[in-house]
Amino acid sequence: MLSPAPELTPEIAALLRRAMFPDPVRIALALEAYRTHSDRRIFVWDVDGRPVCAAGVQLAGREAQVLHIGTRPEQAGRGHGRNLLHAVAAQLGLTRLTAETDDDAVGFYRRSGFEVAEVAGRGGQRRYLCTLNLGETGNPGG
Template sequence: MLRPAPALSPEIAALLSRAMFPDPARIARVLAAYRTGPDRAVFVWEVGGVAVSAAGMRVAGAEAEVLHIGTRPDGTGQGHGRALLWAIAAHLKLSRLVAETDEDAVGFYRRSGFEIGGAPDRGGRRRFLCTLTLER
């Protein structure tokens, strides 16, 4: 079940942190931006009342960008992240959802129905622009 997360509990922060470069200062800055950014939103996918996946988004009208998405280690590969993204798109009535990612996560976006294109390499890593176009 989808739940907006206006407050970042330690549990939700830990889920989002799974999708971030492991630098404590950088993670703290990103989490602070989720707490204060007017264009930022965090959503949680719960199963049996337990948060199993969380996504941090930048929202601009009918379009949004997935900035971070993380799933509990014991919940990966079960469709929770995909269900979360599709539920967010429906909840926000999005026409377009995008994400930039690397080779480690591009398969997730492909399996979730996103079209995959190239993006400029960053930090010596190949990057991909993933786009999900939706009917409103």
């Protein structure tokens, strides 16, 4: 079940950290941005009242970019991430949801209905722009 995160608890921060570059300074800055930037929001997917997946997004009108998404390792592969992103898009009435990712996560976005295009890499790694076009209805396919 989808729920907006009322606050950035240690449990939710741990989920988001799973999608962050493992640099303590960069992690601290990214988490602080969720507390201080009005265009950033965190959403959580709960199972039996326990957060199993969290996503941080940056809003721009009726579009949003997924900045981070992390799932508990023991809950991976069960559709929680996909369900979370689609529920966020529907709740916010988004027309488009995007994410930039690498080889490790591009398959997740493809399986979740995103169109994928390779973009300029960084640090010798391939990068991908993943786009979920939702149309005016907030649902995939318009």
